[in-house]
Amino acid sequence: MTSPAQNILIIGGGFSGMAAAIQLRKQGLAVEVAEIDPGWRSYGAGISLGGATLRAFKTLGILEQFMAQGSAADGVDLFLPHGQQIAVLPTPRLAGPEIPGGGAIMRPVLAKILADATIASGAKVRLGCTFTALRQHADGVEVTFTDGETRNYDLVIGADGLYSKVREAVLPEASQPQYTGQCVWRAVLPRPAEVERAMMWVGPKIKTGVNPVSRDQMYLFVTEDRADNVQIDPKQFASMLSELLAPFSAPLMQQCRAALNEDSQIVYRPLEQLLVWQPWHSGRVVLIGDTVHATTPHMASGACIGIEDAIVLAEELGSAASVEQALTQFEARRWERCRMVVENSGRLGEIEITGGDKAEHAQIMRDTHMALAAPI
Known part of the structure; x- marks a missing residue:
């Protein structure tokens, strides 16, 4: 069936927007991506990825590039702060029998892979x-751009992130991002030989871990409870991160601590989440990714569900009789999966902040992993 939208604009050139462009172009549709950053840059350190994300990479056609430039392995090792191993979390091989069940990569490297594919x-x-204005009419959307040009499109996809201007324009009453009471620190460090896969140390109030992102690099992550969402001077990053690692006497954690200095590549981010109730579209403008379901990193699935949005939207546009039908079916397929990731990730954070039931924490992680293993 011919797509009911032949000429499509994607506002936002992040992971979800690029994935949408890649999938829609496979149908021969005319696709434009408008990205506000003239350098098309991606900030951040490493990003952990589950099997469902690698399966999505396979659908996009970028799995081979990820395997060459990132790192993939099976399982996650769990330790107590002093180093005693307490468990191994299994990671099913969802992208195929020959592809490990999880992995990680530097965010800028993944962005470059997706940009090249776009x-x-x-x-x-x-x-x-x-854009500066979106004006809908019976057959499409008239878009005025910051360069003064005006063009018409059959469909506009808003993929401009957590603080989306497209969402503000078409769903002004939608809920807004909320700070969760936690923050995450990330740092890029040399990868010791013993770090073969994701490893995590779980303390009473702080959780830390490492994950290989390439043959010679890994990223360190530390989740910290912080009641107030405050700015921190980057000059303090190294000393504050070092202090957070002090209670973790495990040799590898102390090795990480010793490697931190003022020149270390450290990223600090307060954790926010967002779940916009459907509909996620208004007329011929639809929102995907973090614009409608931004999650904390507890399930390592934020990028996953955004990229899946792009894949499902392209599928529905390729089979529906009308744009409205495609967008309605897209939303029906995505709601429960995205709601689950956002709410379950948020609940994991609540349990960590309050020192809640660890059995509930483990059950939520198991149930969410099982649900994500299901086809999209």
Whole structure:
């Protein structure tokens, strides 16, 4: 069936937007991506990825590039702060029998892989450009850009992130991002030989871990409870992160602590979440990814569900008789899965903050992993 939307604009060139461009171009549709950053940059350290994300990479056609430039392995090792191992979390091989069940990669590296695939798809990318007005009419959306140009599209996809301007324009009453009471620290460090897969040390109030992102690098992550969402001077990052690691006497954690200095690549981020109740579209403008379901990293699935949005939206546009039907069916397929990830991740954070039931924490992780293993 011919897609009811032949000419599509994607506002936002992040992971979800690029994935949408790649999948829609496979149908031969005219696709433009408007990205406000003239450098098309991606910030951050490493990103952990589960089997469902690797399965999505396979669908996009970028799994081979990820395997060459990132790191993949089976299982996650869990330890007490002094180093005693307490469990191994299994990670089912969802992307195929030959592909490990999880992995990690540097965010800028993954962004470059997706950007290269977006360009190779034939999508037109407009950098340093975004919209100033969206005017809907019977057959589409008239978009005015910051460069003064005005164009018409059959469909506009808002993929401009947590603080989406598209969401603000078309769903002004939608809920807003909420701070969760936790923050995460990340740092890129040399990878010791013994770090073969994700490893996590669980303390009474602080959780830390490492995950390989390439053959010679890993990223360190530390989750900290912090009642107030306050700015921190980057000059304090190294000393504050070092202090958080002090209670973890495990040799590898102390090795990480010793490696931190003022030149270390450290990222601090307060954790926010967002779940917008459906509908996620208004007329011929639809929202995907963090614009409607931004999650904390507790299930390592934020990028996953955003990329899955793109895949499902492309599938529905390829089979529906109308744009409205495609968007309604897209939302029906995505709601429960995305709600589960956002709410379950948020609940894990609540349990960690309050020192709640560890059995509930473990059960939520198991149930969520099992649900994510199901086809999208």
